[in-house]
Amino acid sequence: MSLISFVTRIHFADRVLEDALPEEMEKLGICRPLIVTDEAGERDDCLDRLFDSLPALCEPSHLNGFRPKVMTGQIRAVSRFYSKNRCDGIIGFGGAVALDLSRLIDARSHLITIPTTIESVGLGPIGGAFAAAEICNPRNPSVVLCDATLTVGASAYATAIAGMDTLTHCLESYLGTAFNPPADGIALEGLRRAMRHLARAVNDGNDIEARREMLAAALNAGLAARKGLGGIDAAAKALEAQAGLWGRHGALNAALLPPVLAFNAPAVGDRLPVIREALGVPTGGDVASVIADLGARLGLPGRIGSLGLCKADLRRAAKAAAADPANQTNPRLATAEDYLRLLQEAC
Structure with a gap:
């Protein structure tokens, strides 16, 4: 069926x-x-x-x-x-x-x-x-x-940024502040699928099994996002607007994930072991490093400094991120100054 x-x-x-x-x-x-x-x-x-x-x-x-x-x-x-x-x-x-x-x-x-x-x-x-x-x-x-x-035939780069966006949407939906147990389960399953199949989908555009699994992860991300997203999505959209990256949503997620996840860590300590299990990360392993390493293997930028944005641009992006609806469901509500610091750490 x-x-x-x-x-x-x-x-x-x-x-x-x-x-x-x-x-x-x-x-x-x-x-x-x-x-x-x-x-x-x-x-x-x-x-x-x-x-x-x-x-x-x-x-x-x-x-x-x-x-x-x-x-x-x-x-x-x-x-x-x-x-x-x-x-x-x-x-x-x-x-x-x-x-x-x-x-x-x-x-x-x-x-x-x-x-x-x-x-x-x-x-x-x-x-x-x-x-x-x-x-x-x-x-x-x-x-x-x-x-x-x-979905067969999409370029490797388009698949990489779309898949990383799907993966981080699942991650942030699970970590979000809203109470929605069904969405939590859906987010975790999407995270598991994305981590196991994204590299395959990027490496071989005709791998229909990997494409199917990533489309399933995208469906999970869309369903789970009813909980709301978080700081990675808020910061990424704000940076994309400043840099004019309208057609590359998801390209900066891997670079933003480590500082944002570190900022959120005090509020999500009880959820990180579940995420490690979904991602296949050993006990005590660093979730942010594993996802950042995946981004590097897919050819995604590990830092945002290459965008060439000045401090005024980063301030504007930080202000926009703080006002984004995704910030309202981030595990820790971040101010514009918090986002500015996180963006500077990602440079």
Whole structure:
């Protein structure tokens, strides 16, 4: 069975795009969908597969080519296009930009998200590409279709940064302050899968088992993120905005993890042994070093000094990180001065 009911309807299976999309569109009464895609959704044969899977009498409209960063005006323009073309449902297809944008259009209509990366499945907080937009109340999709065969072909670097983002989202969801035992279990399982399969997915883009496991980890991250995230996510989004890294969310996570985890350590001591077990780290081993070493093997930066940001840039990033919603669920609430110190330690 490919159907999971948790938060929303979720299908998870290879080639489930062709199997489940027509059935779900009929069930939801979608005949005139607006299809929103980004670069990841237009890779290789992904878009052809989507259009070939639409019901015969379907009359789709298509908005494509969305790139980071997304501005408020773009969101409004898409919403106007939706109304003007009398669409009756939305399909977000691709990476985080397309999936997150689709969640901000006409909350009254049904939404289907279909990821083609291991970065996001269209659940959880809105990503860093929307830092310049006015975001309010992103909704959950009516249906999520997770098909690992759509993620084959992504570059090694794109897989590395997406996978590291997934891994740290699971880590931070588990460590977050909110009380949600089911989400804790989901986060730990996602963390376990990501640690064991990320390097394989990066090293061989055609390793379908590794891709499937990483897509499962991304699903876990999205479901667990209902607890909230933490300081790594807050600092990463703020730094990306200062450095203009709109299309590389997750690239800085490995560099930020050691200082942020050290800052949080006094508040999470009872949870670290469980994380060590999930990651396969020996008793007493250093979680931050293990994940940082994985980042280095994947070619991710170990420090942020190479961004060339001045102290004023770091101050602006620290202020933004302190104001980010993810900071509210960090194990220790950090001030702007705390974030400035953490960013300086990561340089």
